[in-house]
Amino acid sequence: MNTIATRKEGKKINVTVQGDFNLRTKKMILSRLNPAINSLTINLIECERIDSEGVIFLHRWLQKGKTLRLIEPPPIFFEILEILNLEEAWDLEKIIAE
Amino acid sequence: MDAKFQISADEQFISPVCDFTYSWSVNCGLSRGDAYRFSVAVSELITDVILFAFPGDSKKDFEIEFYHTPYNVEVVVCELGEPFDPDRHVYDTERALQEGDFDGAGFLLMKSFSDNFTFINKGKEGKEFRLVKNVQIHDIDQLLQQSAEQREAARKDEEDQDTYVNIEDFTVERTKPTDAEDISKLFYRTYGYSYNKEDLYLPKKIEESVLAKDKLGIIARKDDGEAIGYFSVIPKDDSNIAEVAEAVVSPKYRRNGVMSSMMEQLIKIAQSRQLTMLIGEAVTVHPVSQKVNNKFGYTTTALVLASSVNVKYKGFDEEYPQPVSMALDFLPINFPKTKKAVYLPGKFDEMILETYDELGLDVESKKSGSYHLADKSDIDLKIDYSSSSSLIIVKRYGKDFLSVLSDMVDSLEKKSPETILLDLPLENRATPEQYLNITSFNFIYSGLLPQFHFDTDFLRLQKVYSAIDFSIIEIYSEFGKKIKSFIADEYHSNTKRRQED
Numbered sequence: 001m002n003t004i005a006t007r008k009e010g011k012k013i014n015v016t017v018q019g020d021f022n023l024r025t026k027k028m029i030l031s032r033l034n035p036a037i038n039s040l041t042i043n044l045i046e047c048e049r050i051d052s053e054g055v056i057f058l059h060r061w062l063q064k065g066k067t068l069r070l071i072e073p074p075p076i077f078f079e080i081l082e083i084l085n086l087e088e089a090w091d092l093e094k095i096i097a098e
Numbered sequence: 099m100d101a102k103f104q105i106s107a108d109e110q111f112i113s114p115v116c117d118f119t120y121s122w123s124v125n126c127g128l129s130r131g132d133a134y135r136f137s138v139a140v141s142e143l144i145t146d147v148i149l150f151a152f153p154g155d156s157k158k159d160f161e162i163e164f165y166h167t168p169y170n171v172e173v174v175v176c177e178l179g180e181p182f183d184p185d186r187h188v189y190d191t192e193r194a195l196q197e198g199d200f201d202g203a204g205f206l207l208m209k210s211f212s213d214n215f216t217f218i219n220k221g222k223e224g225k226e227f228r229l230v231k232n233v234q235i236h237d238i239d240q241l242l243q244q245s246a247e248q249r250e251a252a253r254k255d256e257e258d259q260d261t262y263v264n265i266e267d268f269t270v271e272r273t274k275p276t277d278a279e280d281i282s283k284l285f286y287r288t289y290g291y292s293y294n295k296e297d298l299y300l301p302k303k304i305e306e307s308v309l310a311k312d313k314l315g316i317i318a319r320k321d322d323g324e325a326i327g328y329f330s331v332i333p334k335d336d337s338n339i340a341e342v343a344e345a346v347v348s349p350k351y352r353r354n355g356v357m358s359s360m361m362e363q364l365i366k367i368a369q370s371r372q373l374t375m376l377i378g379e380a381v382t383v384h385p386v387s388q389k390v391n392n393k394f395g396y397t398t399t400a401l402v403l404a405s406s407v408n409v410k411y412k413g414f415d416e417e418y419p420q421p422v423s424m425a426l427d428f429l430p431i432n433f434p435k436t437k438k439a440v441y442l443p444g445k446f447d448e449m450i451l452e453t454y455d456e457l458g459l460d461v462e463s464k465k466s467g468s469y470h471l472a473d474k475s476d477i478d479l480k481i482d483y484s485s486s487s488s489l490i491i492v493k494r495y496g497k498d499f500l501s502v503l504s505d506m507v508d509s510l511e512k513k514s515p516e517t518i519l520l521d522l523p524l525e526n527r528a529t530p531e532q533y534l535n536i537t538s539f540n541f542i543y544s545g546l547l548p549q550f551h552f553d554t555d556f557l558r559l560q561k562v563y564s565a566i567d568f569s570i571i572e573i574y575s576e577f578g579k580k581i582k583s584f585i586a587d588e589y590h591s592n593t594k595r596r597q598e599d
Contacts, residue, residue, distance in 0.1 A: 002113050020116065023145045024109040049116060049134070051141040052203045060198055076138055083210045084203055085191040 006032045012039040018046040021054035029057070039067040041097070047074055055080050062090065069097045099335075100126075101164040107152035107179070109145070115162060116141045119173065126166040127233040127303075136231040139211035140173055142204040143227055151179025151225070168297035168307075170213070170232045170483065178224035184217045185512070214483050216513060221505035222498045223475065230483050263350045265320055270356075270363045273315035273330070278305035280325035281317065288346050298344060313343055314367055316360045326351040329360040331368070331376060336551050339375040340368060345390070361394050368431055374549045378427040381406075383418050388425050388574035396427035397456045398578030400545020401571070401585055403562045404516045406485045421485070421516050421564055423571050425578055428548055430457055439464045440524045440555060443533035446543055449584055450524070450557065453546040456577050461555075469527045472496040479506065487517040491551055495528045500535055507539060507561075516564055521547065521556040529557070540596065542588040545581055562589070 002019030006029075015029055021044065033040075040061060044050070050073065062068055070077075073096070081087045100122065105111045116137040123133035144162070152158050160177035189202035209215045214230040273281070278301040285298045297303040307313050318327035327347040331340040347356045368376060378396055380387035388398065404421035439462045442450050447463060454461050475496035480489040488510050490503070503520075510518055520541050522529050541559035550556045568586040573579045 020113045020141070022109070022112050022116075022141055023148065024112060027109065049113075049138055049141065051138050051145065052200070052207050053145055056200045056203065059194075059200075063198055076134065079135075080138075080207060083207060084189070084194065084200075086194070089195055 004028050004032075008032075008037070011037055012041070013037050014041045014043070016043040016046065019048060021047050021050040023051075023053040026053050026057045037066075039069075041069040041071070043071040044073045044077075045071060050074055050077050050080065052080060052084070055084065055086070059086060059089070062095075068095050070095055071097045099163055099165055103162050104159050105162060106157050106159055107148045107177075108157050109148055112141055112144050112148075115144060119164075122164055122166075123171050123231065126171045127168070128171060128231060129234065132231055132234070135211040136171070136173075136229070139208045139215075139229050139231075142208045142211075143173070143175055143229060146204045147175060147177050147179065147227075150182050151177045153180065168233065168303055170230050173229045175227045176224060181219075181225070183219070184227075216481060216509075218479060218509040219505045220477070220509075221502045223477065223502050226479065228481060262353050265326075265351060265354050268318050268320050268326060268351075268354070268356060268359070270316050270318045270327075270359045272367070273308055273313075273317045273328070275305045275308045277315075277317050277325070278302070278308065281315075281328050284325055284328050284346050284348060285344075287348060314340065314364065314371075316363050316367075318347070318356045318360055320351075327356040327360055329357070329364055331364060333371075333373065334550075337549055337553050338373055339377060339549050340373050342376060342378040342391075357390065358394075365429075365431055372432055374430065374432045374434070374553070376429040376431060377550075378429070380425045380427055382423045382425055382571045382573060385572045385574040388427065388572075388578065391427040391429075392575050394429065396429045397453075398425045398573065398575050398581060399428050399453050399457065400426040400547060400558050401573070401578070401581050402426060402517070402519065402544055402558070403560055403566055403571075403585070403589070404564050405487065419570070420567060423566070425573060426545060426547070428457060430459060430548070433459060433549070437462050438525065438555070441466050441527045441529050442524065443522075443530045443557070445533075446557065449543070449581070450546050453577075453581075454548075457548060459548060464527070466527045466530050471499075471528065473498075475499045475502050477502060477506070481510075485517075486513070486515050487519065488515055489519045489521065491521045491556075492523060492532075493552070495526065495532050499532060503536060503539070514563070516562070518561045519544065520559040520561070521551060522559065523551075524555040524557050533557075540592055542592055543585055 002017065002022065002025050004018070004025060005016045007014045013032065017025055055077065058068060081090060103115065105115065119140045120133050120137040123136050124130060128136060147160055158179065160175060160179070163174040165172040165174065184205050187202040187205055189206040193199045194203070208229060212229045213232045216228040218226040218228070220226055281304050282299055282301045308315065313330045313332050315328065315330035317325055319325050329345045330343045332343045333340045345357065378387070378391040380391055401423060403423045405424040406422045437460050442463050451463060472494055473496055475492070475498055476494035478491040478493060490506060507518060522533065539561065541561045544558035544560040547556040547558050566589060568582065571582060573582045
């Protein structure tokens, strides 16, 4: 079962995803956001699977000019970016946290 | 079928279904990486069904079915939600980047993370989505200790030295899991690596099928324990009949009655299990298999054109120039003694009645009279991805039969099939009239399939999409030749009519 844990600090929010990052996870994250938040950090260390719903959500977040940091996304995440030809639109060096 | 779930169109079920898909796929032989990607394809499919077939919060149910063969895994999703056509949702990178419109992204990922994605529009019967991932079969047989070249050279030496050896005694008995390695070696010694069922070179796969009782197998051994023959049948899952799967006798021990003894033993086992028929599917690139079947009393009842892909057969220098057609041979073993009533389309009644006669089966050909059509049809679809052929099985005619069949055929034709087979129930009084309604689909005769589905008789029709040269289809029995000639006439007149149109 996929669950998330969130922690807000001013305009920043940290999310930890456990399980899958899919349609359900996306809706859970959306429910925790508000217009003031402009920085999203997602810990994907415990994320087993991400699908297009997860990737598209992240892409749209970036398109709004907001900050995104991802911690250890699963390998399939990079495969999906490649298949959807999104790699060049993402500044992965900035987005993927050490 | 391995499993079937009826689930609510609710996103909370995406993860559990994907977790099951992953574990089941690994269990069926996919690598962990392939199983993982396949589970993402399933995630995409279920998500699209939830979002597009059942928009809003309707949370209606849909079905998801899981099938596997030694060669692939297949997930089939059936739903009765809002109509939509995947072909109209094509992912466009520019549109995604500039407008944020990711329409079609899910379908692109489904195709990328599976080996085959098929959409079947069943009209009022709903929609069906099929995802297939092939099992990559590698290594694991004990023979891997040697290089392929060394093995082939050794086999050729053995073949050169082959002369028939007379043996005084041998035993035949049911296969056990411990026979798996000997069975693999038998196939290797007989066919090299040219046999078309790769799992027979994999002792572990054979052991699994024996343990799972997927097959009824017989192994013949000499007194010193050496395996010299193997024969197996697979019970069909929708009828009390079994199909010959493999039959092999070590070349140098042929002409000792090994095949006959195994067949006799198998027939005894089939009789004790109350199976009503044995079926042999024989290639028509040569008459050998049909000849063996004929010797044991099988009757050719159908010819399925373009049934498997072009292959290079042992003994042929060049690739066979067209997809291989198959003769279907039937052997009644416990056929019900009561005279059953059948309803035959007028165009084929003589041929079908003659086929029953050849089989020694007594039937009563009846006129349809009045009948009642159900509101909805009940139709099954099976797709063989390796040969690009599909089988539509009509279980029940409904008022929507014509439109459902039309939608299904349209969907299948988008995948450039080699053949579409259509099985019609002969014990259903609606068949003669329903056949007349579908003549515009250009299906032609294939043959009679006694007891083939649900322990009832079916008429098989076929629609063939490649050019067929009937002169190179070899049929052994006289009656089989008559069926071939009947089909050839219909094929040619059908082709001519379509060209004129």
